[in-house]
Amino acid sequence: MSLKPAHCNETKKANHNGIVQPLLTDLYQITMAYAYWKSRKDQSLAVFDLFFRKNPFNGEFTIFAGLEECLKFLDGFSYSTSDIEYIRQILPSHIEDEFYQYLSQLTAKDIKLFAIKEGTVVFPRIPLIRVEGPLIVAQLLETTLLNLINYASLMATNAVRYKMAAGKLKLFEFGLRRAQGPDGGLSASKYSYMGGFDGTSNVLAGKLFHIPVKGTHAHSYITSFNNFDEISTKKLAPKEQGAPRDLLQLAIEYRKELISIFNVLLSEVNDGELAAFVSFAIALPNSFMALVDTYDVKKSGLINFCATALALHDLGYQALGIRLDSGDLAYLSCVAREYFRKISQIHNIPYFEHLTIMASNDINEETIVSLNEQIHCIDSFGIGTHLVTCQKQPALGCVYKMVELNGQPRIKLSQDVGKVTIPGRKNVYRLYGEAGYALIDILQRTTESAPVEGKKVLCRHPFQESKRAFVTPSKVEELLQIRFDQGRLCKPLESLQEIRETVEESLKILRSDIKRTLNPTPYKVSVSDDLYHYLHTLWLANAPIGELS
């Protein structure tokens, strides 16, 4: 065990509570394991690459996430007695006892895992993870590693895209109730924070991952109040000093003034709503944020909110703002801002003009882009369903392919050229230009020496012979780093905060035309001249010559 006990226990428990275990796999991994063992191929030295073939969401980049979970999985890889018992039940009865003894002693101690740093921006075909070790173990890791990387990377990428669309606006993840199960919700909170979100509504995610949590109240809170009589405590002590005052009475007075300023009839303003706001403000006077669309936003919600906020102001408290959860968000946000501005002027309260306006109704990436093309006064978004289920594309297609066995390259051919694998043990280098942007990624055989700064490198398209370019990098970054070896982590796990910073830094090295939503430019992933020939020689050798007749 290489993880420090305290850290290890806490974070292990934090994530998937024991669901991530060797049995979280496809049965065929176990039947293959038996067949490998039976044919004495189990200790063959295999190399597998984990990669994807297409960026998600019609974009041209992906954020690599989920590595921490993979490393913890490797670190704890071992079948329990009850696992072995279960496997014995589902495999044929003729299988040798020796195999089960063998399985029960299997760990990942002979596995080497190389990976790109979690949070890095990545592209199709580059190995995100390279696994080297005994065929049987390397194969048994497949499904679990894919499961841990696919959704994590998809979710982090989705979050980054929302964040880019939102610009400087703040974003909060509110999706727990619609997520794909309890852990779907937890993972969504974690990876959206990794991708740059400012917080979550998910309390457990806050507790486990130290993510800021955010929330006010629901429509049901508002509708639970019918009238003023339902507030039991109406008094609130001033923030600094002095005797408690009747906040409800103060708010009622302000409301009289406001309905005349904003041309509203008293009969149009809902009393239950004011009661709800006042009671909430008394409970949480320093963080009063109100949902203003239970009844009419302009004629009731905003009037009641402003009345309560002014009353709070008299006692030395600053309200935070409002949340809009329905209707024309751009328009209503401007109406709200106008109310705030007017009151700010009349009462000479500068902060009032800048109260937060949060919107949270069925927001997706396109809504944010479209809102930002209109005039609006929204400061932050609360985002649920579309974000957490990645509605636009709910799965990333990472695959895990054998590229070498006992030193011999392995290639998977396909009539679809995009599905041909790049054989052999490979390194990946990111080449940077003078402006600091990444120019191209290049895959090389591990037997080749690394590209050198200031020296020309021939970069070739892996499949199209005529597509090639000389690149003289100002900086060369080796992407794959060893992370697990000899049964131990090679360096400590990064914190979520650190990975979040990696995401931010990594995005900066990407030109904006690659990141944009509409018709982004593809980033180039190339192979060295040596790898190009290696690949194509193998391809020809493995493709049988047909005969036309």
Place this chain on the structure above:
Amino acid sequence: MSLKPAHCNETKKANHNGIVQPLLTDLYQITMAYAYWKSRKDQSLAVFDLFFRKNPFNGEFTIFAGLEECLKFLDGFSYSTSDIEYIRQILPSHIEDEFYQYLSQLTAKDIKLFAIKEGTVVFPRIPLIRVEGPLIVAQLLETTLLNLINYASLMATNAVRYKMAAGKLKLFEFGLRRAQGPDGGLSASKYSYMGGFDGTSNVLAGKLFHIPVKGTHAHSYITSFNNFDEISTKKLAPKEQGAPRDLLQLAIEYRKELISIFNVLLSEVNDGELAAFVSFAIALPNSFMALVDTYDVKKSGLINFCATALALHDLGYQALGIRLDSGDLAYLSCVAREYFRKISQIHNIPYFEHLTIMASNDINEETIVSLNEQIHCIDSFGIGTHLVTCQKQPALGCVYKMVELNGQPRIKLSQDVGKVTIPGRKNVYRLYGEAGYALIDILQRTTESAPVEGKKVLCRHPFQESKRAFVTPSKVEELLQIRFDQGRLCKPLESLQEIRETVEESLKILRSDIKRTLNPTPYKVSVSDDLYHYLHTLWLANAPIGELS
């Protein structure tokens, strides 16, 4: 604790391993809880309905699932010391100690939960769950209940739709690697089995939920063999008796015969593939199922499979069949069946004609429908991504709305009529016609007496005055049953197998035009005349009269 310890421990651990706990909620539930407590509304008697507004996947029905998880959640509802500590950190510092003491003693003991039987077919607007009890607890349950019901019901419904599309073909869930996280994968296996799938590839799901597991080998198994020399054990003992024989040699002999029958050149058949098949057959001679599309299906995969299957036959074993994972599945399945038929005749082996043909390449509901409109010879499908992520619609929109507080009805108005809630504590009855099909569901106030068999009932559209019908039911079924009361489960939890049977039975009572994929007929959900008037009187009373000027 009302669950039997053994059962309880096992199934609790089985599902979400402690992730399902009171902190798996939105922060606003806790801020509202504090505000309710502060304004002494916490013990008000609230009634909440959990329901959805629209069936998923452009269909006209939904399967209700996730109830077992909800009941276990209620049964164990309690904040741990570390939960309270964490809540204290995130709430403002002025909050009274008494509140935290209060929270730490909170359980669901005063909650009554009524629910429809898990696995039942359900429709928009009917309460799937009705929660009654102290406002503070009922409110605190919201997010977790929604999270547990939404994906479970979506997934079970998706599985049922695939199953209906597939008709008599067998279906297996293969989606773990692409699911939304580890628990997303586990839940997908569980709820697709509930919806009628025949098994899963997910070993942990098999272990935890007693679902049949299925699997053969991957392309990497095939490509790990280059030639005949790589098989260490070539001999296999006959099934019944006799000396072991060289299976590889037998297969090579049969292959010679087959290439002449099927007009293939020996150079076109891959030796590594045959080595892989033979080694796998030696390991698992009673369950030999081969992936035949690593190289050319017609010229290599099928030839090598049939050669191995014939060799196995000589030793008294029956191969199971093949899996196709790429290409034109309809066409290739017919080619395969034709090979099997020919060999069956030539060698007089009847079962050979009926070997299983499984297809598993990117299958979704539409692919199955479209394949079934063509000529094909597929027996079963292995389905991954589209099934488990519910790609067509990755979230169900269940909501949880307060309908009564301290005996007073609550209504949520909306400019969108579909979003107006139906107020008050309600029962739901399903009325059946003589043919045994369900005719209509009717919501009634709990103060009304139940509809009676053979007696005319007036069923009204909840919002359209002129839409109403008299129905004389042959059978009346009360859908909501009490499941949790006085801190205990009112009856034992059902097994997954029992719920799976409920799904099957429940679908039988639905007319086929409601279940069909293309332009299904909506099933009617009505309200009683009494509830109609109650709803509309409240609606008018709560909608303020505007003034045009």
